[in-house]
Amino acid sequence: MKRLLTVTLLIALASNLCLAQQPAYEFPLSGSQMYRLRWGQQEGSADLVPFPPVLGQPICAQKGSTLQLGVRWTRNMDVFWGGCRYGWCSVARAQGR
């Protein structure tokens, strides 16, 4: 029983570490005068910066223009762990349950 508890705790710790390294959310940026970019590191489509970008990626925008910041969930965090629902979701989803 003690060993099982230890293993469970280790799995929980590992899961949390993985989750901590992979945020389940990102912050998309939008704006009417944003422009596409490429990294300039290689030829081909892999060189393009995702558009519209999210916070953390480079942004090119016209002087004086405005941007908007949003938040979105990038993956379902409803991880079934030990039979218990464990994770995060948005306010709207929480209220909808």
Added chain:
Amino acid sequence: MPLRVVLSRAGTGEVIWEHPYSGSNWLAPDAVYPLRALPDHKEYATLWSEGLLLVWTGFGFPPVGVMSYSTRNTPSEVFVVLDAPKAPMSPAWVSLLRYSCRWAAKQNNLCDAARAVTFGVFYQRPGFFYPDDTATRWVREDGFYMLRAVISRWETGVWTRGNCVDVSFFTMFALCAVGMDFSARQLATTSLLPPSPQCGRENCTNRGHPHFHTNMLCPIGSDPTPGDDPREPIPPYPDYTYRWYSWAWHQVCSISGADDTGAGIWDPTAAQKLDLFGSSYRNPAADHPSCRWIQEGYWQTPRMPGAILGLVNEPWQADTEPVVVWIGKCAVSAEDHTPSE
């Protein structure tokens, strides 16, 4: 979603604007948060945010909790440009915008920004330096400019040789990336001197072709600040970074669509010691309302033998000179390239 958003100047960290924490007003998850306007000038900045997220926890009542986040350590690079990037920099390269947005930071119009970018290319350290053999190195045989190869060398602290073709195309890219539509412009003349030694100037090495002699220029990669000129008595140092060249043609930058005559010239290949009024200048030619560099004057002023202003010192240039041989842009490549030394 109480949050804080900060836009800072890259390099210095100076805060341009900041949205402080907005208190306890939660936004709906699909709401967008309007940010303040970006600066009304070119800028190289970083953007990050930190705050709180209201999240589902699955336990408690209500089954939600508050989670903090921060992107302070992974900010966005923000390139604020004058206008939509122009071909062949559309889309613009991140690796190039890091230079051109920094060079022209705080400039909000074409005249100021184009001059700043021209000066930026000239004063980039490490950057280009003019080769003794005057050969082009970064334009491949198929006409592609090997831009990544140049930038990657600079990023590792390596200087790169660059003649007027290499430098003017690079400058054209840097200008186009921030929304200014520039082209390269090849200028030539039919008023040439015979090959050396018939050209009449001692030490002229151009034995193979007709050519012209330039006025005293400080090539890119050298220091154009006073050394100083023999006409300036103190200190009595020779202005050793300035010399004359034997060229048959030259390539510069101009605004796309400018007429063959009367075009403004931006030439980062070399610094001119004097402006076209004869005042100390010591910078690369860059047309600007405060100091005009119009093609014909830039080429030679006054039009007479031994002219001391502009590019061509001798021979005397006819009123129809220079001749515009070619105006255009070139394609760009991110492939690696090692030029011959």
